Amino acid sequence: MFESKSGILFVAGIGFFVFAFLSNGLLPMVMYKDLPEKTAEEVVNDRLVRLFRDLQDRWPQPFAAAFGDLPLPQEVPLEATPQQREQITQANAALEARVRAKAAEVLRLGRQVYIGEGCWHCHSQYVRPVSNESRRFGPVSRTEEYQNELQRPVLFGTRRVGPDLSREGGRRSNDWHAVHFFQPTLVSQGSPMPRYPWLFDGAPDKPNRRGLALITYVQWLGSWLPSFPYYEELEEVRGED
Amino acid sequence: MNTSKQDGPLSVPHAALVDEWLVRWYFYVALAYLVLSMLGGLLMAFQLLLANPLDGIEWFSPGRWRMVHTNAVAYGFLANAFLGALHWAVPRLTLHPVGSRALSYFIFGAWQLIVLATAGGLIFGPSLQDQPWVMHLAQRWRLPMSLGAQALEWGETPFWIDPLALVGLVLVGWNFMVPIARSPAPLYVTLWYFMAMFVWTPLTVAMGNLLPEYVVAGTSAGAIGGLFIHDLVGLFVTPLGWGLMYYFVPIMLKKPIWSHGLSLVGFWGLAFFYPLQGIHHFLYTPIPMFLQYGAVVSTIAVELVVATVVINFFGTLWGRGRTFFDNLPIRWFYTGMVYYFITCFQCALQVTLTFQKLIHFSDWVVGHAHLVMFGVFSMWLFGVMTYLFPRLLHRPWYSQRLCEWHFWLSAAGVFIMFLDLALAGMFQGYYWASLQPWQASVDGSQGFWQVRAVAGLMMFGGVLCMIYNLLMTVRGVPAQPEGSIPSVAALGSG
Numbered sequence: 001m002f003e004s005k006s007g008i009l010f011v012a013g014i015g016f017f018v019f020a021f022l023s024n025g026l027l028p029m030v031m032y033k034d035l036p037e038k039t040a041e042e043v044v045n046d047r048l049v050r051l052f053r054d055l056q057d058r059w060p061q062p063f064a065a066a067f068g069d070l071p072l073p074q075e076v077p078l079e080a081t082p083q084q085r086e087q088i089t090q091a092n093a094a095l096e097a098r099v100r101a102k103a104a105e106v107l108r109l110g111r112q113v114y115i116g117e118g119c120w121h122c123h124s125q126y127v128r129p130v131s132n133e134s135r136r137f138g139p140v141s142r143t144e145e146y147q148n149e150l151q152r153p154v155l156f157g158t159r160r161v162g163p164d165l166s167r168e169g170g171r172r173s174n175d176w177h178a179v180h181f182f183q184p185t186l187v188s189q190g191s192p193m194p195r196y197p198w199l200f201d202g203a204p205d206k207p208n209r210r211g212l213a214l215i216t217y218v219q220w221l222g223s224w225l226p227s228f229p230y231y232e233e234l235e236e237v238r239g240e241d
Numbered sequence: 242m243n244t245s246k247q248d249g250p251l252s253v254p255h256a257a258l259v260d261e262w263l264v265r266w267y268f269y270v271a272l273a274y275l276v277l278s279m280l281g282g283l284l285m286a287f288q289l290l291l292a293n294p295l296d297g298i299e300w301f302s303p304g305r306w307r308m309v310h311t312n313a314v315a316y317g318f319l320a321n322a323f324l325g326a327l328h329w330a331v332p333r334l335t336l337h338p339v340g341s342r343a344l345s346y347f348i349f350g351a352w353q354l355i356v357l358a359t360a361g362g363l364i365f366g367p368s369l370q371d372q373p374w375v376m377h378l379a380q381r382w383r384l385p386m387s388l389g390a391q392a393l394e395w396g397e398t399p400f401w402i403d404p405l406a407l408v409g410l411v412l413v414g415w416n417f418m419v420p421i422a423r424s425p426a427p428l429y430v431t432l433w434y435f436m437a438m439f440v441w442t443p444l445t446v447a448m449g450n451l452l453p454e455y456v457v458a459g460t461s462a463g464a465i466g467g468l469f470i471h472d473l474v475g476l477f478v479t480p481l482g483w484g485l486m487y488y489f490v491p492i493m494l495k496k497p498i499w500s501h502g503l504s505l506v507g508f509w510g511l512a513f514f515y516p517l518q519g520i521h522h523f524l525y526t527p528i529p530m531f532l533q534y535g536a537v538v539s540t541i542a543v544e545l546v547v548a549t550v551v552i553n554f555f556g557t558l559w560g561r562g563r564t565f566f567d568n569l570p571i572r573w574f575y576t577g578m579v580y581y582f583i584t585c586f587q588c589a590l591q592v593t594l595t596f597q598k599l600i601h602f603s604d605w606v607v608g609h610a611h612l613v614m615f616g617v618f619s620m621w622l623f624g625v626m627t628y629l630f631p632r633l634l635h636r637p638w639y640s641q642r643l644c645e646w647h648f649w650l651s652a653a654g655v656f657i658m659f660l661d662l663a664l665a666g667m668f669q670g671y672y673w674a675s676l677q678p679w680q681a682s683v684d685g686s687q688g689f690w691q692v693r694a695v696a697g698l699m700m701f702g703g704v705l706c707m708i709y710n711l712l713m714t715v716r717g718v719p720a721q722p723e724g725s726i727p728s729v730a731a732l733g734s735g
Binding site: 002003004005008009012013014016017019020021023024025027028029031032035037105108109112113115116117118119120121122124126128129130131132133135136141142143145146147148149151152153154155156157158159160161162163188189190191192194195196197198208209210213 | 288289290291293296297299302303304305307308366367368370371376379380388389390391392393394396421422426427428433436437439440441444445448452453454457458459460461462463464465466467468472476505508509512513516517519520522523525526527528529532535536597598599601602603606607670673674675676679680683684
């Protein structure tokens with residue numbers, strides 16, 4: 001067997017590979033089979049919608065050019081009859097559903113920009129239970145957080161030139177992110193992060209479709225946690241920004 | 242065992258076995274991709290020093306070129322150089338030509354298209370990502386992936402290339418399995434490694450590129466991603482590298498491998514333990530802890546196996562130590578083996594949870610990766626090329642001195658880079674754990690990054706020496722009258 005063609009092909013080649021796949025690949029799949037995988041629509045939450053609408057408020061024209069206008073909910077007049085009240089509430093719910101669907105679409109695009117630009121090669125997306133990471137970044141990562149479409153393939157990351165981003169959402173304003181993507185050193189002195197002027201039409205207050213989508217995606221990270229937004233408790237951790 | 246691995250006359254004429262044009266061209270394009278990849282690496286190195294000359298230009302974005310860097314090395318340089326070496330070694334070892342010469346040429350062309358399309362996709366894909374027609378197609382076909390990279394290290398190849406690469410790998414396997422199947426058993430060690438690799442590589446590529454993208458998300462996809470990253474090194478690059486060592490070292494030392502038993506231990510140990518380790522890339526993630534422990538244990542186990550292989554090769558060198566100085570390819574090979582032992586020893590340490598606390602996510606890992614990919618496998622391939630080019634071109638090297646420069650710049654450069662980044666990684670780990678502001682870890686790394694850039698330039702300079710030397714050799718410029726450097730003069734003119 002040890003030097004025969006069939007031994008090498010079937011035992012070493014296929015056999016050992018399949019054994020490793022079953023024990024290291026299929027086993028976790030089976031273990032987590034009852035954790036349903038969420039779609040992008042299902043992971044959109046109120047916090048994200050608020051930050052998403054904030055993009056429109058800050059930059060109405062670039063936002064409209066990229067994604068169209070987000071409808072605003074109708075106010076319920078005080079003198080409305082219960083019937084009218086019901087109607088307006090239903091219409092508002094339908095509007096809200098449209099906004100959420102839009103946010104999901106933008107999240108997908110934002111994740112693709114995040115991947116295509118290689119962000120995940122310098123920023124991880126998991127907080128380890130060691131080395132004081134939970135004090136710096138926030139709660140330790142849990143499996144449920146990754147069971148969604150936007151983690152296909154999972155964005156754990158392998159290197160941190162910059163900090164972990166899995167609890168980044170809501171920590172900083174949309175403005176901050178826009179300026180940071182346009183030219184990181186403007187808000188983060190000495191940062192070796194490249195600038196991304198192609199996500200803008202010439203100025204940091206004119207993000208284009210990809211730029212807006214990337215900001216949306218980054219603001220989504222960690223928005224599902226009760227601790228959102230997580231601010232570092234320690235003065236010295238927070239640094240100057 | 243086969244006698245053909247002796248350098249003597251073959252019972253089948255060499256011309257009927259080896260297509261020298263193909264071997265040469267595989268090596269040429271491999272070197273071209275190596276230059277491309279190293280330029281990407283230098284771009285990233287200068288970006289970290291805040292001295293990127295191409296700052297703010299979309300098509301030279303360091304983020305995108307970071308992926309071109311790793312993919313061009315794996316699929317452009319290593320794969321092409323290995324294919325060239327396989328086209329030399331397998332027919333000469335089995336005394337049968339490859340399955341189909343036409344198929345060989347087809348694979349050569351198709352593989353270059355795949356590599357170029359990957360580079361093109363990585364560089365231009367993200368720019369097209371938000372075009373309405375792209376978004377429409379993605380929605381219509383429910384494609385979850387981006388037009389550019391896929392988010393898996395070394396699996397960044399755009400999604401539409403994956404199936405083509407897979408078909409290519411199966412064809413490669415068939416083409417070389419034909420001569421192996423025709424040669425009588427028992428097979429020589431080299432062919433064990435090659436045969437297993439022809440099975441492992443397509444399986445690995447299919448697993449890594451298809452499952453985390455189409456079948457499963459989240460933590461379990463992370464486990465599969467870890468298997469993929471690791472298997473690509475362990476089940477694609479490593480068996481090819483060791484297979485070539487088992488082939489070329491006895492030829493050059495003119496004596497058989499020291500211990501057949503240790504060869505067996507080495508192969509079967511690697512085959513069993515290597516595929517079990519992938520999850521060690523993601524320790525302390527939400528992947529179940531018992532699987533993480535398993536990966537750690539099997540990683541340490543494979544380092545013991547590696548020790549037996551290295552001992553076997555140094556046993557072979559025993560009594561012929563002088564060749565380390567007198568024969569340049571042997572020096573490439575054995576320097577690579579020393580580096581291999583160092584990386585593997587490093588691996589046995591860094592894979593433990595204790596080390597992981599400190600060095601995970603840091604430059605330590607980057608140094609490790611460079612020592613493996615450049616210090617070991619690229620250096621072995623440089624040795625193979627140094628040995629084969631005089632035979633492929635039927636003339637001696639243009640400059641023996643440049644051959645030596647290539648070796649010393651590469652060997653010194655990569656080792657400096659390794660030491661520097663290992664140290665940088667420990668500093669970064671302590672900066673992070675001490676809860677200083679993030680910027681402290683970046684500022685503290687600058688000195689290390691400067692040394693790294695210099696080391697990278699040394700490695701690049703070495704490769705440029707080789708390419709210039711090769712260019713002059715190909716053009717038939719008469720060899721430099723520089724006295725005889727025995728290590729290169731020993732190679733003769735084929």
